[in-house]
Amino acid sequence: MNGLREAEPTGEREVGPELRGRLTRSELPRTNDYKQAGERFRLMEEWERDDLVANFIANIGEATHEVQQRMVWHLLMCEDELGNRVGEGLGITADDVRHLEPLPKQTFTDSERQRMSNLGKNGPRDVEGLTMTHCVPNERVVVKR
Template sequence: MAHRIDSVEDGADPHVNDEPSHGNAPRVAKPAGRPHEPAASGRMQRRTIARTDDHGQAGERYRAFEPWERDELVKNLVEALSQRDRTIEERMIGHLAKRDQDHGRRVAEGASSRIDGSARTSG
């Protein structure tokens, strides 16, 4: 699987994207001027589509994984989220649960056991 960040080759900041941010995180600049509407045998316009499925494909992909692949993905996500503040962790778990209930539950359980485990060992 290839991962490409648009415009990085042109010197753009790879850490600014369209994901929701909070706090002092980088923000995508607000557009200036009129939106670009290229002409091609008529006018093309940007419009919000009525039906969006922001989580379906990711859920299908998760369910297509072998059980060991799901285990690795959950383990990696729990580890990566442990390096973020609790607000980000909770938001991400919410997105994962929308994609697949099992995926969200497993990451939440992993995060919870990590937090409970660190609380027991530190106190």
């Protein structure tokens, strides 16, 4: 919110392996993080979606209202269900965040701009033909041996 600042160093002054090389700064090529995140959410098992929503509500709920609104906006850009459910848990609707603009360094494709103009009303992302392996065990399932 007030720009990035380097934290004060703590602990040992030197840790880990010694590395030599050049540090460079460059912009990453444009990515569509919202699409990937939205598709991932759609491909989750129902219990995984429920857990993710609950975790977002609990953790984002500790942030300032301004941050909560921005996060709901980002989640709505990913997937309507995700943003609407987290927003409901925080008392924030798509209408409350519709006025927010992309962050200054974000560049949107036409499809992302279209998604933003229909914020919260885009419907589920199409994941036909996509599959995902589930690496998180379902702790709710009792395995009898």
